[in-house]
Amino acid sequence: MKVVHSDPAAQPGLSHPQADTAVSLEGVVKKYHDQTVLHEVSLKIKRGEFLTLLGPSGCGKTTLLNLIAGFAEADSGEIFIEGQPVTSDPPHKRQIGIVFQNYALFPHMTVERNIGYGLRMRGVPKDEVAQRVKEAMAMVKLTGLGHRKPRELSGGQQQRVALARALIIQPKVLLLDEPFSALDKSLRGSMQVEIREIQRRLGLTTVFVTHDQGEALAMSDRIAVMSAGVIRQIASPADLYRSPQDPFVASFLGDVNILPAHYHGKAAHEIQLRLGSGYLSLPQARLVDASHEGERLDVYVRPEHILLESLHAGSVLSGTVIHHVFQGDHINTYLDVDVPRTARQVVTVRSAGLGAMQHWPVGSVAGLALLDEGISVFSSRK
Template sequence: MRSSDSPMSAEDPHGADIAVSLEGVVKKYRDQTVLHALTLKIARGEFLTLLGPSGCGKTTLLNLIAGFAEADNGEIFIDGQLVTNLPAHQRHIGIVFQNYALFPHMNVERNIGYGLKMRGVPAQEIAERVADVMRLVKLDGLGQRKPKELSGGQQQRVALARALVIRPKVLLLDEPFSALDKSLRGAMQVEIRDIQRQLGVTTVFVTHDQGEALSMSDRIAVMSAGRIRQIATPDALYRSPQDPFVASFLGDVNILPAQYHGEQGGMIQLRLGSGLISVNRTRLVGQQHDGGRLDVYIRPEQIQLEPLHAQSVLSGTVVNHVFQGDHINTYVDVDIPVEGRQRVMVRSPGLQAMQQWPVSAVVGLALPDDGISIFQPEARHA
């Protein structure tokens, strides 16, 4: 490993200003590898989310950036400075833990100012900086209260203020909304994102909640089994996943088996159900196939119910409607040749689908011309 006296350039080769860089980072616990030679660059001021199921390695990755865990191989840079072997207190990192980790015997002001006191900041400056950050996170007038006298949202604001008051190079958020109820969670998502934009602080956010990731992030790194499967903007991940795990994990998706039926003029012909669909070849991820079975991934809102007619590629029987407030999820049992019966979810705005297509109705399913992804079937479990 390089000496910490030899900083890496903080400029990405493509010109982006890089705040955090991990190069070939490996982490093992006993004989189990939990991060596999992971490489990641995070731009200055970016809000990057690490998203994945429990056990995928996202919290381990956060702990490596923070300095709470040591990498077995690879290098970590913050602001171009090698920090792989630096202890946590020398990395100038702010972190908000899942359980907030507030000191119960200290009031709000002392909790927030604790990190500054440990750094030897003069008392007058601590008071000024604590007052400033309390105004920022809307804690005015609560400085003398103890954590037990605060609501969950207020405790989270204290934890956020404590992380921000040190003016960190990087802010780390470890599932900070898990203890909040749904309505408060949504409000705090908006509030924290607004503060992050206002301060321009580079932020790494860990969550297993797809909705949080989609609503808050500049980019999302989807992780599975210690690897980043894809990293992109929320829109790109949702609309153009390059990995079947990403397509399945990020939002609802229907996976329909199809047979390759030739191609012409950049379009692939697929036999799906009783007919053929024509799909741009760019939607075939990997661009390789064996001329046989392919899996078509379609989001439920991209399918439309229609009266059954001779040109309907797919048809089936409505078996259930699930009311979701602003939309209806309609479940249709579809017969797929060779594969047998398969249940498809269709998402429609309002209540019209429930009224127009009652349970037991036979319907056609109209598929989009684009907006679908095609994968090799064996790739689904890779």
């Protein structure tokens, strides 16, 4: 499957990486025994950007990170860092900083010794190591904890030690392998902000691996959504969320309703779909695939892009309210809708405030208005 890019700088296949490209992968294939886990992946990561590899477990994102780091060897393809081929170089020659999921701290070393380890291995003079360790500890808010052992630290403090150890060697690229997975929700949020602020201040090219969509949306300049060893789409968080170019991307990134429809035709810059008991007109750009008269399509629409309205003759869809879920700043309303189907079709509508619960009690019938900006249309998967 081809990779869909949101900008020209991301186009694969160039034999000489562009000047603003920090990391470039060209046609990279990785196999384990007889199973291919990466299928000719091409990717360009811009200098200074925060790029996230997002996807479910087993999609190949950690393998891709390990290839960049040098912990795994590609079966074919080329990898460049700062324009230099590194495909055959061992990890210590790539000037990569990495923070592992379990932090991988040395339990017998103090915080200071852990942070300074990479500099000592590079033969940096003792006085310089001490000064740079002091500066790194201040950067990650660990001043005063230098003589503690990892077991004497909280999870967030251990993560800061691992981050400082990665940053102190002044890496060309920082790799983050699901670093927040062991932290509670509130601490994850604060660490996301801190790491992103440090990354921006240093202008450090960063590759972040996660399966958490919220983390990816909150932290990234661009996101590469992966599944089954391929990159489905690369774009900014907003572009991916609003204009997915692949059904997997549309369904994986955030909540989405999938409604069955049929192609009815087009006029000028609009397409017309037969949906429910009526017809829905949309900008032609919302139809990702070419389609023909009568062809079955799937309409993907975000819950927050559906409005509940009074039922009237012009309503394309209507539904019976079966449940409300209070979520603090919004309400999720679940409706049994009247689209043609062989099984029950439940649609989720997300509304701000408490109005939906008050105006549409369980058992009431409402019309559903679909907002153009939240809709993508693909050829049916069935």
